[in-house]
Amino acid sequence: MSKSTIQNPQSRIHLKGGRVIDPQNHRDEVLDILIEEGRITGIGAKMDNARAEVIDIKGQYVFPGLVDMHVHLREPGREDEETIASGSRAAAAGGFTAIACMPNTQPVIDSQGLVQFIKSRQIPECRVYPVGAVTKGSLGEELAEIGDMYQSGIVGISDDGKPVTNSNLMRRALDYCRMFDIPVISHCEDKFLSADGAMNEGALATKLGLRGIPNAAEAAMAARDVMLADLTGGRVHIAHVSCAETVDIIRRAKRAGIKVTAETCPQYFILSQEAVIGYDSMMRVNPPLRSKADVMTIIDALKDGTIDCIATDHAPHSSEEKEVEFDQAPCGMLGLETSLGLCWTHLVERNILTVSQLVEKMAVNPARILKIQNSIEPEAQANLTIFDPLSEWEVDPSKFRSKSRNTPFKGCKIKGKAVMTIVDGHLIKI
Amino acid sequence: MKWNKKDLLDLESLSAEEMNMILDTAKSFREVLNRPIKKVPILRGKTIVNMFFEPSTRTSASFDMAAKRLMADTVNISPKTSAVQKGETLLDTARNLEAMKIDLVVMRHSSSGAPHFLASRIKAGVINAGDGQHAHPTQGLLDMFTIKEKRGGFEGLKVLIVGDVTHSRVARSNINGLLKLGAQVSVCGPSTLIPIGIEQLGVKVYYNLDEAIPQADVINVLRLQLERQKKGLLPSLREYSLHFCLDKERMAKAKGDVTIMHPGPMNRGIEIDPDVADGERSVILDQVTNGVAVRMAVLYLLSGGDAPLAEAIKKEA
Ligand SMILES: [Zn+2]
Ligand SMILES: [Zn+2]
Numbered sequence: 001m002s003k004s005t006i007q008n009p010q011s012r013i014h015l016k017g018g019r020v021i022d023p024q025n026h027r028d029e030v031l032d033i034l035i036e037e038g039r040i041t042g043i044g045a046k047m048d049n050a051r052a053e054v055i056d057i058k059g060q061y062v063f064p065g066l067v068d069m070h071v072h073l074r075e076p077g078r079e080d081e082e083t084i085a086s087g088s089r090a091a092a093a094g095g096f097t098a099i100a101c102m103p104n105t106q107p108v109i110d111s112q113g114l115v116q117f118i119k120s121r122q123i124p125e126c127r128v129y130p131v132g133a134v135t136k137g138s139l140g141e142e143l144a145e146i147g148d149m150y151q152s153g154i155v156g157i158s159d160d161g162k163p164v165t166n167s168n169l170m171r172r173a174l175d176y177c178r179m180f181d182i183p184v185i186s187h188c189e190d191k192f193l194s195a196d197g198a199m200n201e202g203a204l205a206t207k208l209g210l211r212g213i214p215n216a217a218e219a220a221m222a223a224r225d226v227m228l229a230d231l232t233g234g235r236v237h238i239a240h241v242s243c244a245e246t247v248d249i250i251r252r253a254k255r256a257g258i259k260v261t262a263e264t265c266p267q268y269f270i271l272s273q274e275a276v277i278g279y280d281s282m283m284r285v286n287p288p289l290r291s292k293a294d295v296m297t298i299i300d301a302l303k304d305g306t307i308d309c310i311a312t313d314h315a316p317h318s319s320e321e322k323e324v325e326f327d328q329a330p331c332g333m334l335g336l337e338t339s340l341g342l343c344w345t346h347l348v349e350r351n352i353l354t355v356s357q358l359v360e361k362m363a364v365n366p367a368r369i370l371k372i373q374n375s376i377e378p379e380a381q382a383n384l385t386i387f388d389p390l391s392e393w394e395v396d397p398s399k400f401r402s403k404s405r406n407t408p409f410k411g412c413k414i415k416g417k418a419v420m421t422i423v424d425g426h427l428i429k430i
Numbered sequence: 431m432k433w434n435k436k437d438l439l440d441l442e443s444l445s446a447e448e449m450n451m452i453l454d455t456a457k458s459f460r461e462v463l464n465r466p467i468k469k470v471p472i473l474r475g476k477t478i479v480n481m482f483f484e485p486s487t488r489t490s491a492s493f494d495m496a497a498k499r500l501m502a503d504t505v506n507i508s509p510k511t512s513a514v515q516k517g518e519t520l521l522d523t524a525r526n527l528e529a530m531k532i533d534l535v536v537m538r539h540s541s542s543g544a545p546h547f548l549a550s551r552i553k554a555g556v557i558n559a560g561d562g563q564h565a566h567p568t569q570g571l572l573d574m575f576t577i578k579e580k581r582g583g584f585e586g587l588k589v590l591i592v593g594d595v596t597h598s599r600v601a602r603s604n605i606n607g608l609l610k611l612g613a614q615v616s617v618c619g620p621s622t623l624i625p626i627g628i629e630q631l632g633v634k635v636y637y638n639l640d641e642a643i644p645q646a647d648v649i650n651v652l653r654l655q656l657e658r659q660k661k662g663l664l665p666s667l668r669e670y671s672l673h674f675c676l677d678k679e680r681m682a683k684a685k686g687d688v689t690i691m692h693p694g695p696m697n698r699g700i701e702i703d704p705d706v707a708d709g710e711r712s713v714i715l716d717q718v719t720n721g722v723a724v725r726m727a728v729l730y731l732l733s734g735g736d737a738p739l740a741e742a743i744k745k746e747a
Contacts, residue, residue, distance in 0.1 A: 201626055207631060325543065
């Protein structure tokens with residue numbers, strides 16, 4: 001990927017002949033879009049505006065701007081791994097126009113001042129929406145000043161990286177958040193069950209001699225959280241769903257009318273535990289890569305809508321820290337720059353999801369859950385992703401804009417690539 | 431057949447033919463150990479690094495002795511191992527070893543897969559001397575050598591492994607190797623110490639030792655790590671020994687010619703009764719002797735084995 005360039009939002013842009021996919025308005029047709037002063041001013045067949053810069057995007061798709069609702073930017077604290085700027089550039093390169101960043105930085109984002117710090121570090125390439133901590137320092141002891149952080153712009157709360165172990169505190173968090181109508185994003189993990197596990201529990205872990213993490217470590221916590229959402233009427237969003245049991249719990253909770261939403265990540269429907277054979281620490285993630293049967297269930301849950309979103313859980317780690325013994329490596333992999341291409345290749349090309357469904361998972365639903373404005377209609381802020389479905393490329397981490405290199409997809413052949421994004425009217429060529 | 435593997439990481443990656451080759455080679459070296467001068471100049475000029483990230487007296491002494499019997503130069507390193515202490519990483523270690531132009535590394539490490547990590551980054555051969563709870567291939571081979579010596583072969587032989595199978599790399603290497611050579615393997619222990627999915631490796635599971643014993647031709651008793659009780663895996667050591675200690679009464683249920691093995695060091699009275707450990711069916715000390723011969727064979731084969739074995743062992747130091 002080459003360097004992106006940004007154009008002045010004051011300019012007028014005429015996107016000509018792209019196939020516009022807008023599931024919210026049930027739209028899938030070839031249209032022109034006119035953008036003036038950062039806003040969409042016209043959508044229609046064969047529009048004209050003599051003063052606009054015409055960009056011919058025939059054969060390409062126009063999506064509402066993609067939103068990754070689960071990324072780790074490492075600033076403040078580990079700017080060697082990622083910064084708000086480098087993460088935003090990585091997001092732009094991957095076709096995202098908005099990202100929500102998790103608060104488990106050093107220090108943890110648990111107060112208004114720190115939320116403002118994140119916002120102050122934004123760059124024009126991508127909108128960054130902070131998620132605040134549930135508890136002070138994410139220590140799981142006292143609620144953080146959620147209302148105060150909400151006024152500064154948080155779009156949800158989470159102690160991601162850890163579960164909120166204390167059930168009563170989780171209940172209070174869900175209850176309190178009703179006032180702001182923001183979700184509690186839950187990292188579901190029963191730490192007693194996951195213990196010091198390094199991969200999915202089962203025969204393969206037994207064979208490899210790695211300690212296992214059972215599906216129940218995730219599902220037990222998800223079951224608790226939907227019960228608490230039911231009890232309080234709060235909104236719970238289950239992060240990085242990895243296994244069949246959790247899918248089942250979410251499916252039943254949705255049927256019962258409980259306010260639950262969920263995301264999964266490309267690794268949980270593309271890779272399975274077999275990727276751990278050989279002990280490549282790039283494959284160490286939390287929750288762990290699961291069995292092939294779990295992978296099939298995640299795919300079904302994407303199809304039937306039980307899982308609302310595809311996020312990445314973009315987790316940058318330095319090579320020094322990642323290139324160690326498997327069970328000593330930190331968990332997590334990069335996601336921003338590969339997600340869209342991987343999803344296209346594995347879900348759309350294989351007829352698992354339609355283009356519209358993919359756009360729902362990657363743009364519409366995450367924006368709805370976080371209440372981020374993101375639609376293709378007149379007068380709306382122009383946030384769009386232009387996607388070339390025919391572009392073929394190979395994952396080369398040395399070209400990443402992220403500061404880290406920890407991807408397990410190095411060398412993978414991918415079909416489909418974002419070629420430009422428009423962020424609040426800024427045209428970003430990728 | 432010629433040996434063509436750079437490393438010995440586990441028994442899973444060896445063919446039956448390769449395992450038999452190691453066992454046959456070990457047999458020649460076992461004879462050398464009976465000579466008045468127990469040295470042959472086969473690995474003269476080769477450098478072997480013993481790197482034990484986890485303490486082990488027996489295995490490191492056995493490897494060191496095997497190397498000295500073959501007249502290799504040995505360097506013993508025991509890096510500090512605490513996971514908290516961030517000193518030199520395994521990657522740094524690999525780079526340094528590579529720069530030192532050594533021939534073989536013998537490595538023990540508390541992380542499963544650590545020898546695989548090292549082997550993929552250096553040109554020298556890597557011998558896994560125990561990694562996490564994954565594999566201990568030379569222990570597996572010395573157990574197989576001992577079984578072959580006592581029982582003649584493996585076809586149809588019934589081997590029972592007793593104790594903490596979950597945390598045992600010895601058990602995994604025994605299972606891998608024995609199944610491949612035609613033995614039947616069962617495991618027996620408390621259900622909290624039998625790993626999930628072990629049946630899928632092709633072994634039968636017992637939770638009752640009295641039921642398991644009568645069928646067995648060989649009983650391999652594993653060492654119980656005493657801290658398992660604290661981790662909530664066992665109610666008490668007393669209860670463990672009531673149910674799983676191989677004692678005299680249980681031995682009465684065994685076949686008359688049963689072979690008793692233990693990888694050592696033993697907790698006498700907990701997993702095995704002293705009378706049984708020292709009894710006439712026990713081959714525990716033969717295992718120790720055979721360990722040296724098997725490790726000589728592995729060092730010889732992995733370092734190129736350029737001198738034909740029969741001639742090489744004729745020469746004396
Ligand atoms: Zn998480
Ligand atoms: Zn996360």
